[in-house]
Structure formats: C-alpha cells, structure tokens
Amino acid sequence: MADVRFQKVCKTYPGRRGGAPVSVLHDLDLQVQDGEFLVLVGPSGCGKSTLLRLLAGLEQPSTGEILVGNRPVSQLRPAQRDVAMVFQSYALYPHLTVAGNLGFGLRRSRPRSPLEQLQDSLHQASRRLPSALRLTSPRETRIEGRIGEVAAMLELGPLLDRLPKELSGGQKQRVALGRAIARQPAVFLMDEPLSNLDAKLRTGTRAQIVELQRRLGTTTLYVTHDQVEAMTMGHRIAVLHAGTLQQLGTPMELYQWPANLFVAQFIGSPPMNLLPVEVVGPGQLQLEGHRLPVDGPLAEAMASRVGHQLTGGLRAEHLRLAPATNRNLRASVSHSEALGNEQLLTCRLEAGGHLVQLRVGPEEQVPPGATIHVEADPSGWRLFDSSGTALPRPRSGAQEPVLPRL
Ligand code: ADP
Ligand code: MG
Numbered sequence: 001m002a003d004v005r006f007q008k009v010c011k012t013y014p015g016r017r018g019g020a021p022v023s024v025l026h027d028l029d030l031q032v033q034d035g036e037f038l039v040l041v042g043p044s045g046c047g048k049s050t051l052l053r054l055l056a057g058l059e060q061p062s063t064g065e066i067l068v069g070n071r072p073v074s075q076l077r078p079a080q081r082d083v084a085m086v087f088q089s090y091a092l093y094p095h096l097t098v099a100g101n102l103g104f105g106l107r108r109s110r111p112r113s114p115l116e117q118l119q120d121s122l123h124q125a126s127r128r129l130p131s132a133l134r135l136t137s138p139r140e141t142r143i144e145g146r147i148g149e150v151a152a153m154l155e156l157g158p159l160l161d162r163l164p165k166e167l168s169g170g171q172k173q174r175v176a177l178g179r180a181i182a183r184q185p186a187v188f189l190m191d192e193p194l195s196n197l198d199a200k201l202r203t204g205t206r207a208q209i210v211e212l213q214r215r216l217g218t219t220t221l222y223v224t225h226d227q228v229e230a231m232t233m234g235h236r237i238a239v240l241h242a243g244t245l246q247q248l249g250t251p252m253e254l255y256q257w258p259a260n261l262f263v264a265q266f267i268g269s270p271p272m273n274l275l276p277v278e279v280v281g282p283g284q285l286q287l288e289g290h291r292l293p294v295d296g297p298l299a300e301a302m303a304s305r306v307g308h309q310l311t312g313g314l315r316a317e318h319l320r321l322a323p324a325t326n327r328n329l330r331a332s333v334s335h336s337e338a339l340g341n342e343q344l345l346t347c348r349l350e351a352g353g354h355l356v357q358l359r360v361g362p363e364e365q366v367p368p369g370a371t372i373h374v375e376a377d378p379s380g381w382r383l384f385d386s387s388g389t390a391l392p393r394p395r396s397g398a399q400e401p402v403l404p405r406l
C-alpha cells in the first residue's frame with residue numbers, strides 16, 4: 001500500500017518527423033492518498049494516458065519527480081516500481097493460457113536461486129505425468145495457489161486452460177484485471193479498461209472493480225471518459241485539461257461547486273447551463289432585463305461585484321416549470337428526451353435566445369414548439385468571472401465536504 005505524489009512533473013515529447021516538441025503535462029502536482037480510488041478525466045489528448053505511463057515507467061518525466069510511498073521512482077525500471085497497469089486493449093499474451101497470463105508477472109518477479117530453478121524445471125517437466133509421479137516446487141505451488149485465488153475472485157476458474165482468442169471481451173478484461181491483482185502491487189493503474197465492453201458488461205465489471213478495490217484497499221488511478229464511471233467509482237475525481245489540473249475533489253464537490261467553467265461543462269450530464277448575467281445587487285442578477293434572485297451564501301459574495309458582467313451557471317435540476325407570470329422566463333421547447341423517470345427538455349429562452357436544458361417529470365405534456373415558463377432555483381446559481389474562474393464557494397455555515405471513508 002502506498003500514496004502517490006506527482007511533484008512539478010512536466011512531460012514534453014520530442015517532435016515527430018521534424019515537428020515541434022509536444023508539451024503534454026505542465027508542472028503537475030497531484031497527490032493520491034494511500035488506498036484511494038482516484039478517477040482521472042479530461043478531453044482526449046489532455047495527457048491522461050501520459051500521466052499513467054509516467055507512473056508505470058513506460059515514459060520518463062522531462063522534469064519533476066514521482067513518488068510511490070515516499071520512494072522516488074523516476075530512476076526505477078517498470079518492474080521495480082510495484083505498480084500494475086490494465087489497458088483498454090487488454091494486452092494479454094496470446095500464446096499463454098488464462099492461467100499462464102495470470103501467473104506471468106509472478107513467475108517473472110524476484111530472481112530464483114539455482115535450487116529454485118532446478119525445482120521449477122523438474123516441476124515443469126513432470127507436469128503432464130500422473131499425479132503420483134509429479135514433482136512439486138514450493139515456488140510453483142505458491143504461484144498456482146495465487147492463480148487459484150485470483151481466478152476465484154474474478155470467476156475465471158472454468159477458463160484457466162483457455163487461450164485469449166477463446167475468450168469474450170469481458171472475459172479478456174477480467175483476465176487483464178486478474179493479472180494486475182495477482183501481483184499484489186502497491187498501485188493499480190487503469191487506462192479506460194471498460195471502454196471496449198458493451199453497456200451491460202460495463203456496468204457489471206464497473207461494480208466488480210469498485211468492490212475489489214475497496215476490498216483490497218490498493219491505491220488506484222483510473223482513467224475514463226464515461227460520466228457515470230467518473231461520478232460513481234472513485235473517492236475523488238481529478239479533471240485534467242491541456243496538461244494542467246483543473247480541479248481535484250469528491251464527485252459531488254465537482255458537480256455542485258465546479259472551480260471553473262471547464263469543469264462546469266465537463267462534469268455532469270447534461271453540462272451546466274450557462275447564461276450571461278449582470279450583478280445588480282447582493283442576491284440580485286439580471287438576465288436581459290429580467291431580475292433573478294440568488295439565495296444563500298453566494299448572495300453575500302456578490303455584494304462586491306455589483307455592476308459586473310458574469311457567467312451564471314445552473315444545473316438542469318435548478319430550472320423548473322413555473323406559472324406564466326412576468327417574473328418567470330418564457331421559453332419555447334425545442335427538443336425533449338423522455339428518459340423514463342424524467343424528461344430532459346431543451347428550450348430556448350425568449351430573453352436573449354439562450355438555449356437551456358431542464359429536467360421535468362415524466363407526466364408533463366411539453367411537445368417541441370410548446371411555450372413554457374421556467375424559474376431558476378435561487379440557491380442553484382453558480383457564478384464565474386470573465387476568466388472562467390468560479391466565485392469561491394462561500395465557507396460560512398455550510399459544512400466542509402469530507403473525503404468519503406476509504
Ligand atoms: P489522453 O490519454 O488524455 O487522450 P495522451 O496522454 O495519450 O492523452 O496524449 C497527450 C498528448 O501527447 C497528445 O497530444 C498525443 O498526441 C501526445 N503524445 C502521446 N504520446 C506521444 C509520443 N510517444 N510522442 C509524441 N506525442 C505523443
Ligand atoms: Mg488515453
């Protein structure tokens with residue numbers, strides 16, 4: 001078990017075919033706690049895989065250091081780092097059986113003494129003989145025991161003698177997971193491990209990975225682009241954009257109090273609604289001539305910003321259908337998605353023609369083209385300045401979020 005620290009890590013790849021060097025990570029500081037499940041998200045190309053590959057030892061940082069349990073690892077070979085990586089593409093050895101794949105890392109670890117080597121060769125040579133004639137090797141017995149344990153954990157027992165080409169995608173991914181688990185590393189690295197699976201298998205395997213991680217307590221860095229995986233699997237989420245860390249926090253912190261516009265748009269589905277607003281008083285916003293109240297601690301923070309043009313953010317659940325009065329915003333429905341338990345409406349506000357999305361009950365009759373009135377929940381507003389930075393979450397009263405119990 002170990003914590004993981006990235007200290008001022010920069011990574012620049014040399015330019016390919018005479019092109020300019022590609023600077024991927026900039027001064028990245030990130031600490032993953034011992035036993036934590038950290039989910040890493042960000043748009044394609046932002047450096048997520050690079051970050052994992054640096055930790056695994058498949059790439060070298062340009063500057064900075066990475067520590068695993070206080071031990072600097074940049075100078076260590078991948079095998080010495082006590083980390084195990086699971087890839088999207090499974091990367092199983094095609095010529096080895098499931099058992100062979102599970103045991104591969106175990107057989108390679110630690111050099112063997114000449115006696116152990118002899119025992120292992122005798123064991124190997126006598127493997128196919130009747131059991132009375134087989135020679136055992138303590139090391140092989142240990143490894144086979146471990147393979148059995150891992151196979152039981154992942155329900156791979158009946159598949160141990162199969163080759164990878166005889167497995168389904170989900171089974172292959174379980175073998176890849178098993179291979180990582182078998183080595184009992186200090187850190188698991190998983191790079192979009194479920195993205196090649198169909199939706200149903202993904203849900204099942206997701207639950208299995210979370211359950212295993214909580215049971216084993218192994219520090220885990222998990223890359224995904226799936227909103228559900230990001231929101232449900234980890235203790236915390238790190239959002240990466242263009243090689244810099246945008247925000248690190250619990251899923252609910254990021255969802256409710258995004259640190260900037262990028263996070264507000266990236267975390268949560270649908271993304272946060274954004275509207276250009278002006279602060280006209282403490283607790284008073286104006287949108288195209290409409291006064292909109294803001295409630296709660298953020299209202300006080302607005303006092304020093306009267307007259308400022310800001311971006312106001314509202315989650316879809318903070319807009320609701322309301323009576324047709326002058327106070328409420330008139331809008332026309334442009335699109336509705338029935339999701340079974342609710343409908344997601346996309347509508348255009350008359351004020352300014354802004355498109356917003358809101359959640360309404362499944363029973364509401366709101367066909368495209370219908371005119372509706374909506375009101376904003378006064379406590380749902382989040383505000384962002386012209387640089388996209390959120391007005392800080394007010395500290396008064398509200399309880400500080402605590403990290404979910406590890
Ligand atoms: P992500 O996993 O977030 O999609 P990557 O870490 O794979 O992003 O890549 C980040 C950026 O680095 C991309 O622009 C990619 O093209 C570039 N890159 C990745 N690997 C190499 C490499 N070996 N050489 C040059 N550029 C690379
Ligand atoms: Mg990647």
